[in-house]
Amino acid sequence: MPEKSPRKVLVTQRFFDPESLAYLHGHGCEVHIAELAEGQGDADLSQAQLLALLADVDAWIVGHAWITAELLAQLPRLQVIARRGVGYERVDVAAVRASGKVATIAVGGNDASVADHALAMMLALGRRLGDSKARMINGDWAIALGSDLYGKTVGIIGLGRIGRGVARRLAGFDARVLAYAPHPDWNHARESGVQHVDLDTLLAESDYVTLHAPLLADTRFLIDALALNRMKPTAVLINTARGGLVDDRALLEALLDGAIAGAGLDVFLSETDSSYRATTEALLALPNVVATPHSGASTHEGLQRTNLIAAQCAVAVLNGETPPAACVIADGRDPAAVTTSLPQEVQP
Structure with missing residues (x-):
């Protein structure tokens, strides 16, 4: 045989x-x-x-x-x-x-890995870790005042497995956690201590906005110029999900204009659209941007x-x-x- x-x-x-x-x-x-x-x-x-x-x-x-x-x-x-x-x-x-x-x-x-990464970006931006190191390398040891994550309001867009993991981690920071589900049929995903709100409320009240939704036709550019202008000028945007959720050109403009305070980016539109390459390079050059090469799960x-x-x-x-x-x-x-x-x- x-x-x-x-x-x-x-x-x-x-x-x-x-x-x-x-x-x-x-x-x-x-x-x-x-x-x-x-x-x-x-x-x-x-x-x-x-x-x-x-x-x-x-x-x-x-x-x-x-x-x-x-x-x-x-x-x-x-x-x-x-x-x-x-x-x-x-x-x-x-x-x-x-x-x-x-x-x-x-x-x-990779739920836990990406949830950890999102928190790491919040902390790095709030405490100005990248900016501080760059200043020190250039001989400037003056203290750059940062901000606590403790007690802040964090808005989570997409409360799936990773979003819920972020919410659980934020409990240790006594954060107020808001959540918005881009699709109504996802609202059954509940997590203790999380307040479900509409997108406008989340954007207006959050000190940190973190994205954990999939990229679909109706979530593409969910964060556009209008959404960015609804955020606090002291707020920070975190994207460890998919590049297409954010209009990167609008984000660059918002950061340059001071419409928001900073961004933590693990994903970029230029990963799938080379016409955004210059935009990505401009974002990477900003001191109030923390960036990683789509490595949140790695x-x-x-x-x-x-x-x-x-x-x-x-x-x-x-x-x-x-x-x-x-x-x-x-x-x-x-x-x-x-x-x-x-x-x-x-x-x-």
């Missing part, structure tokens, strides 16, 4: 940890990790490069590559696309379903969790099973399983 060939899994992400690799090996998978150039991500690979890597692959653990109908049509062997992350605006869900494949996300893996622990969840989802599909419902964004094996809207559990 011929020996059963191993299931082939391709990983196109860095920092795939030994434990997750061992999990795949232990479930009969042959794992190939793509060799990416320094600074390169799988979103930088051309379709031809992706097709060459994926030609004889059964499962794909992916980061930010675009999953298109054209790509999927040329990969008949591929059964499952497992995102090591939770956003899936780059996945053509309808095409996945039509191709009979399965697409999953790593729900719950801790050792967070990546280990998301790696393992993605691996578990891939193995489940290869075994003919169904991954946890919250992780499945498209299941083409079941024509009746249609994702029509973003469920609460899939919010960032």
